[in-house]
Amino acid sequence: MAQTETVQPKEALPVRAWNWLTETQIWTSIFRHAAPINDRNRVLVMLSNVFLHLHPVRLKKHGVRLRYTWCMGGLSFFLFLVLTFTGLLLMFYYRPTLEYAYSDIVGLREHVPLGIMREMHRWGAHAMVITVWLHMFRVFMTGSYKPPREFNWNVGVIMLVLTLLLSFTGYLLPWDQLAIWAITVGANMARATPFLGHEGPGAALLTLGDVQLIHAADDARFALLGGTFVGEGALLRFYVLHCVALPLVIGFLMAVHFWRVRKDGGISGPL
Amino acid sequence: MELIKTFINLFADPRLFFIMSVLALVAIVWKREAFSRNSVGYGLLAFLGVFFAFGLFDENFRLIIVKPDNVPIVALIFLVVFFTWYAVREGVRNDQRIAAGDDPIEKEESDRVWVWPDLVYTELISLILCTAVLIVWSVGLEAPLEQPANPANTPNPSKAPWYFLGLQEMLVYFDPWLAGVVLPSLIIVGLMAIPYIDTNPKGNGYYTFRERRVEITIFLFGFLVLWSSLIVLGTFLRGPNWNFFGPFEYWDIHKLEPLTNVQLSDFIWVRMLGQPLPENWFVREVFGIVLTLGYVAVLPPLMARMFRRYYEKLGATRFYVTAMLLLMMLSLPVKMLTRWIFNLKYVVSIPEYFFNI
Numbered sequence: 001m002a003q004t005e006t007v008q009p010k011e012a013l014p015v016r017a018w019n020w021l022t023e024t025q026i027w028t029s030i031f032r033h034a035a036p037i038n039d040r041n042r043v044l045v046m047l048s049n050v051f052l053h054l055h056p057v058r059l060k061k062h063g064v065r066l067r068y069t070w071c072m073g074g075l076s077f078f079l080f081l082v083l084t085f086t087g088l089l090l091m092f093y094y095r096p097t098l099e100y101a102y103s104d105i106v107g108l109r110e111h112v113p114l115g116i117m118r119e120m121h122r123w124g125a126h127a128m129v130i131t132v133w134l135h136m137f138r139v140f141m142t143g144s145y146k147p148p149r150e151f152n153w154n155v156g157v158i159m160l161v162l163t164l165l166l167s168f169t170g171y172l173l174p175w176d177q178l179a180i181w182a183i184t185v186g187a188n189m190a191r192a193t194p195f196l197g198h199e200g201p202g203a204a205l206l207t208l209g210d211v212q213l214i215h216a217a218d219d220a221r222f223a224l225l226g227g228t229f230v231g232e233g234a235l236l237r238f239y240v241l242h243c244v245a246l247p248l249v250i251g252f253l254m255a256v257h258f259w260r261v262r263k264d265g266g267i268s269g270p271l
Numbered sequence: 272m273e274l275i276k277t278f279i280n281l282f283a284d285p286r287l288f289f290i291m292s293v294l295a296l297v298a299i300v301w302k303r304e305a306f307s308r309n310s311v312g313y314g315l316l317a318f319l320g321v322f323f324a325f326g327l328f329d330e331n332f333r334l335i336i337v338k339p340d341n342v343p344i345v346a347l348i349f350l351v352v353f354f355t356w357y358a359v360r361e362g363v364r365n366d367q368r369i370a371a372g373d374d375p376i377e378k379e380e381s382d383r384v385w386v387w388p389d390l391v392y393t394e395l396i397s398l399i400l401c402t403a404v405l406i407v408w409s410v411g412l413e414a415p416l417e418q419p420a421n422p423a424n425t426p427n428p429s430k431a432p433w434y435f436l437g438l439q440e441m442l443v444y445f446d447p448w449l450a451g452v453v454l455p456s457l458i459i460v461g462l463m464a465i466p467y468i469d470t471n472p473k474g475n476g477y478y479t480f481r482e483r484r485v486e487i488t489i490f491l492f493g494f495l496v497l498w499s500s501l502i503v504l505g506t507f508l509r510g511p512n513w514n515f516f517g518p519f520e521y522w523d524i525h526k527l528e529p530l531t532n533v534q535l536s537d538f539i540w541v542r543m544l545g546q547p548l549p550e551n552w553f554v555r556e557v558f559g560i561v562l563t564l565g566y567v568a569v570l571p572p573l574m575a576r577m578f579r580r581y582y583e584k585l586g587a588t589r590f591y592v593t594a595m596l597l598l599m600m601l602s603l604p605v606k607m608l609t610r611w612i613f614n615l616k617y618v619v620s621i622p623e624y625f626f627n628i
């Protein structure tokens with residue numbers, strides 16, 4: 001009688017390769033725990049990954065569903081990241097001066113292979129305006145601004161304004177007819193700011209002796225444009241606001257916003 | 272075909288457009304149970320789809336909607352319609368559950384699930400879909416680039432970026448200091464004030480309509496009628512010289528609209544009292560000033576009297592802030608109506624101080 005021997009079936013090559021890979025020192029130095037296929041590792045993955053730790057470990061079921069959040073806040077954030085990335089690429093090509101601005105955009109269109117960076121940036125910006133509106137609409141319709149989330153709603157409103165301002169400042173940069181006239185129409189409003197615009201009500205009252213304090217060359221529009229019309233000064237100002245100042249501020253506020261979503265008890269739900 | 276177009280053009284008019292959007296809102300709020308049926312929601316989307324598809328065959332209409340920067344607004348129309356319908360439907364569903372003695376759906380679903388995989392995967396899929404849409408859109412539609420900037424050559428019409436067209440539309444009715452500075456600031460202030468003036472503890476964290484009827488109606492009025500629909504109007508229906516054009520109408524630069532607007536001071540001194548306009552601006556404008564003061568200073572206490580219940584519930588400060596914000600919000604439709612009915616240009620007009628209301 002022959003001895004029966006139990007033969008372990010050999011694992012398939014990809015499985016063995018995977019097992020080997022996940023045991024190397026390099027892999028284990030990056031991923032501190034095995035794949036999140038059991039509860040312990042599902043906790044660990046949320047706690048040890050810097051990106052995922054924006055989330056809690058567990059969440060009420062309704063808050064996970066698209067039905068409730070429409071994922072609009074998440075998409076706004078994602079679009080912001082896309083815009084940051086594509087914007088960075090655009091900055092390699094674009095110079096904010098009267099001499100180069102327009103021709104750099106033409107160059108982007110004609111010489112950069114597969115150049116859809118400008119399209120991604122522009123359409124992404126339009127899309128972000130829309131997602132932020134819809135996000136606000138969702139937050140209103142679920143009553144999520146009610147206590148304890150009043151403050152976070154306010155952070156949101158400021159980010160909504162900043163989103164529009166980012167879009168507005170970016171609109172000027174291609175320096176074509178569309179750009180300067182849209183900005184001219186917008187900026188002309190500032191001329192009529194009460195007290196601070198030279199055609200605004202009350203500005204005429206601000207005098208020192210018989211010197212007018214507010215005139216075309218120092219009013220609110222001048223501060224916005226760095227000049228009395230949309231020219232070199234405006235281009236530089238809008239460029240700096242668009243590429244540096246506003247993204248920094250809105251990024252900072254997003255950190256506050258997400259932190260507060262967590263601290264206010266996670267996604268809202270019935271009490 | 273041509274007949275339908277002529278018919279639609281005939282009815283396209285800023286007055287009708289605005290009144291129809293108000294009526295649509297009234298219908299949504301009033302008949303919300305019917306509105307929230309699936310057939311209505313998908314029917315509306317299908318109707319819009321057919322309308323735009325039909326419009327594409329018209330050269331004038333096509334010129335406007337395929338203008339690259341207008342494409343997002345076409346998308347916006349679909350999205351706003353869809354999500355309004357969706358939010359109202361979820362609200363109505365919960366209302367029905369509550370009326371039947373059940374909890375809202377959100378309460379039923381308050382057991383906890385793992386963020387990995389339940390949420391992380393949803394996010395990943397949304398993110399991939401969003402990227403895919405963005406890439407297809409970017410490959411398919413080139414970003415616009417017109418002639419180089421030329422300060423000497425003003426395009427007609429010159430339009431602000433699309434998300435500000437609601438504000439630009441207000442310029443028809445108000446001077447820039449109101450339409451471009453004061454009212455936008457008040458929109459921001461008003462939005463920020465919402466959590467502090469709405470003391471209704473109900474409807475926190477779930478969709479509902481009945482428990483927050485008033486708040487939701489006011490918000491929808493602002494969001495749908497005053498903001499979204501004016502953007503649509505400004506984008507698609509305003510042409511050269513900011514004249515109004517039907518969707519299938521050729522944008523004729525020479526279209527003339529009679530300018531017959533009069534000032535309130537003219538109206539009262541010259542037409543009613545048969546006298547020349549007084550020299551002194553204060554005497555000249557005294558009626559308008561009284562009216563304006565009445566609007567902002569006398570109406571709120573009257574409202575407090577009329578809406579005693581709300582006054583007591585909210586307390587004096589909250590009530591007056593709310594009343595002021597509401598009056599400011601309503602100032603636009605009020606001004607529209609007086610313009611349409613009496614051709615009124617300014618209630619108070621003191622060009623000496625750039626002060627026109």
Ligand code: HEM
Nearest residue numbers: 069073074076077136144152153156157159160266267268
């Ligand atoms: C720059 C744009 C914004 C980004 C990236 C953003 C992002 C987010 C995200 C990711 C969430 C988690 C839940 C969700 O996805 O719905 C959230 C929640 C929230 N957002 Fe925003 N948001 C933005 C603008 C706004 C605006 C404009 C408002 C209101 C005016 C707002 C008010 C809130 C509130 C109150 C919550 C808590 C909602 C809840 O707990 O149900 N946010 N936001």
